[in-house]
Amino acid sequence: MKQYPWLTAVVIGMTVLRLVTASQVELVPDEAYYWLWAQHPDFGYYDHPPMVAWWIVTTTFLSDSELFVRLSFVASFLGLSWLMYDAARVLFDEAIARRTVLWLNACLLLSIGSVVATPDPPSVLMWAGGLWALARLLASNKGWWWLAFGLFAGLGVEAKYTNLFLGLGVAAWMMMDKPARRWLLTPWPYLGGLVALAAMAPNLMWNLNHDWATVEKQFGRIGAQDFTLKFLIEFVLSQPLLLNPLIFVFTALGVLAAFQNSESRLKLLVALPLPLFAYLLVHVFHDRIQGNWTAPVFPGLVLLGAVVAEGIEGKGWNRARWLAAPLGIGLSTAVLLFLTLTPKLPGMGGLSEGWNQLNSAITYNQAPGDPQWVASTDYNSHGELSYHSGQPNVSDSYILYAMAERERYPWQGVPPQGLALIVVAADRPLVVGKCFADVRDAGTASRTQKPGKKSSYRLYTGTLKDPACDLAD
Structure with a gap:
């Protein structure tokens, strides 16, 4: 050449x-x-x-x-x-x-x-x-x-x-x-x-x-x-x-x-x-x-x-x-x-947009009870929150644990103890009470300026019932 x-x-x-x-x-x-x-x-x-x-x-x-x-x-x-x-x-x-x-x-x-x-x-x-x-x-x-x-x-x-x-x-x-x-x-x-x-x-x-x-x-x-x-x-x-x-x-x-x-x-x-x-x-x-x-x-x-x-x-x-x-x-x-x-893409093209914003919303969440850890419920948000929270390289990053499709993460070990902040995609039908007790609404968060089905999340708090529970089962 x-x-x-x-x-x-x-x-x-x-x-x-x-x-x-x-x-x-x-x-x-x-x-x-x-x-x-x-x-x-x-x-x-x-x-x-x-x-x-x-x-x-x-x-x-x-x-x-x-x-x-x-x-x-x-x-x-x-x-x-x-x-x-x-x-x-x-x-x-x-x-x-x-x-x-x-x-x-x-x-x-x-x-x-x-x-x-x-x-x-x-x-x-x-x-x-x-x-x-x-x-x-x-x-x-x-x-x-x-x-x-x-x-x-x-x-x-x-x-x-x-x-x-x-x-x-x-x-x-x-x-x-x-x-x-x-x-x-x-x-x-x-x-x-x-x-x-x-x-x-x-x-x-x-x-x-x-x-x-x-x-x-x-x-x-x-x-x-x-x-x-x-x-x-x-x-x-x-x-x-x-x-x-x-x-x-x-x-x-x-x-x-x-x-x-x-x-x-x-x-x-x-x-x-x-x-x-x-x-x-x-x-x-x-x-x-x-x-x-x-x-x-x-x-x-x-x-x-x-x-x-x-x-x-x-x-x-x-x-x-x-x-x-x-x-x-x-x-x-x-x-x-x-x-x-074009930093902000519409529809499915916007899958990479705004995860830092969601991460910040979770980091500074003032949910009652002061949650000790964050529970993700889908692999999209778990991967992005892991990356944007700096885990495992930043000392002040929150503890993140996947509570759905747990077979994807064999390195996780036993789930953390204490109150959890549970992050659920708005378009994902999950019964949080299956794995968590004392479930309470903690509001919503979005990774985009205009919340939509693909970018919005429902937040809950709760305490884990069974360490082996998987929300996706």
């Missing part, structure tokens, strides 16, 4: 913009929740594998500011760009490699999503690392690249269980591509599998010791709801938009090309995402597919689209090829600038 300063300028410019956005936007509840994980490092957590917390730990030893919580996630886009550039270069050529990097910045889900501290950027980076190792394998024909693939595949499972489908994608590649099956007669894929197993072992052992809590939560959702068609259209329409509509067109052509010829490189790019999409097409008939679930396969799809774009001719195709980057980068830039310059 050194020979193409315009591409370097795009990568650096978008990185700087992401860093600015990351420093200006307050943490959304999920990010605060993962920050709380990082205060209690472990090999697993109730909701996800541990890599998101590990990444936060690596930067927040310097500061707990929003920028440092998100720093490794923003930086991961640079690693993603290099992996995909090199994979495209060794599989195809420099022109396709350059277009791949450019289009990664034009892919809306990846470009904007890397600003947020969630399991997705680690998951995407590890999947891309696995694809890069397979690209090197195809280019060099050296079996030890299976070991690198196994490492990335195993570490990907430490990021998100979605990455289990990467191994299944390799199986699909071997089914589609006869030359790839010859590796089965060598020890390398099996040694790579052992490396993957070793890399994912920490979380497997954690689950073994915690009744497979994370595995059950993540994979117990499939088929949990009744059959429905209402989420299918949403899924089908959202994916091209999140990828970039013009890139999607070229990617779709690449899928057709892979099934029409015997090109191993194209078959690899098409096969890797197939098992994940197959799973999601089963899931979508029972529940909503969140847009970010497909994020790990997007870099490979971008590369597939770039391959087709460089080889197709025609006036219309030339125009689409030229417009794809300005469209995606322009929209990504607009969204990032909007987030940076």
Whole structure:
């Protein structure tokens, strides 16, 4: 990329913009929740594998500011760009490699999503690392690249269980591509599998010791709801938009090309995402597919689209090829600038707004009886109040204890004694008297100037009846 300063300028410019956005936007509840994980490092957590917390730990030893919580996630886009550039270069050529990097910045889900501290950027980076190792394998024909693939595949499972489908994608590649099956007669894929197993072992052992809590939560959702068609259209329409509509067109052509010829490189790019999409097409008939679930396969799809774009001719195709980057980068830039310059967002976009205000309202609450501790009743407010109260780093922070979904917080221990100030989201129907005696109304609090269902909280005082009680049960 050194020979193409315009591409370097795009990568650096978008990185700087992401860093600015990351420093200006307050943490959304999920990010605060993962920050709380990082205060209690472990090999697993109730909701996800541990890599998101590990990444936060690596930067927040310097500061707990929003920028440092998100720093490794923003930086991961640079690693993603290099992996995909090199994979495209060794599989195809420099022109396709350059277009791949450019289009990664034009892919809306990846470009904007890397600003947020969630399991997705680690998951995407590890999947891309696995694809890069397979690209090197195809280019060099050296079996030890299976070991690198196994490492990335195993570490990907430490990021998100979605990455289990990467191994299944390799199986699909071997089914589609006869030359790839010859590796089965060598020890390398099996040694790579052992490396993957070793890399994912920490979380497997954690689950073994915690009744497979994370595995059950993540994979117990499939088929949990009744059959429905209402989420299918949403899924089908959202994916091209999140990828970039013009890139999607070229990617779709690449899928057709892979099934029409015997090109191993194209078959690899098409096969890797197939098992994940197959799973999601089963899931979508029972529940909503969140847009970010497909994020790990997007870099490979971008590369597939770039391959087709460089080889197709025609006036219309030339125009689409030229417009794809300005469209995606322009929209990504607009969204990032909007987030940076608009501190108060309406509706669900305002999830990060005003938690300091709520924290102050609780800190200075003059409830009768002088409560000795604060009881949260949902994971959004528990994560945000933990972050904004400075726990566990500030000596004058109040004692906060989660009294709902307590399996999320195994480090909590026994609930505090004495009178509690109980914080209940206005839109959350909970019977506080289930766990607390002598319940009294202590007023309301809001994290926004105009209280609403999503931003208002009811406050109560009460004394705990049973230390094992959980309001969510």
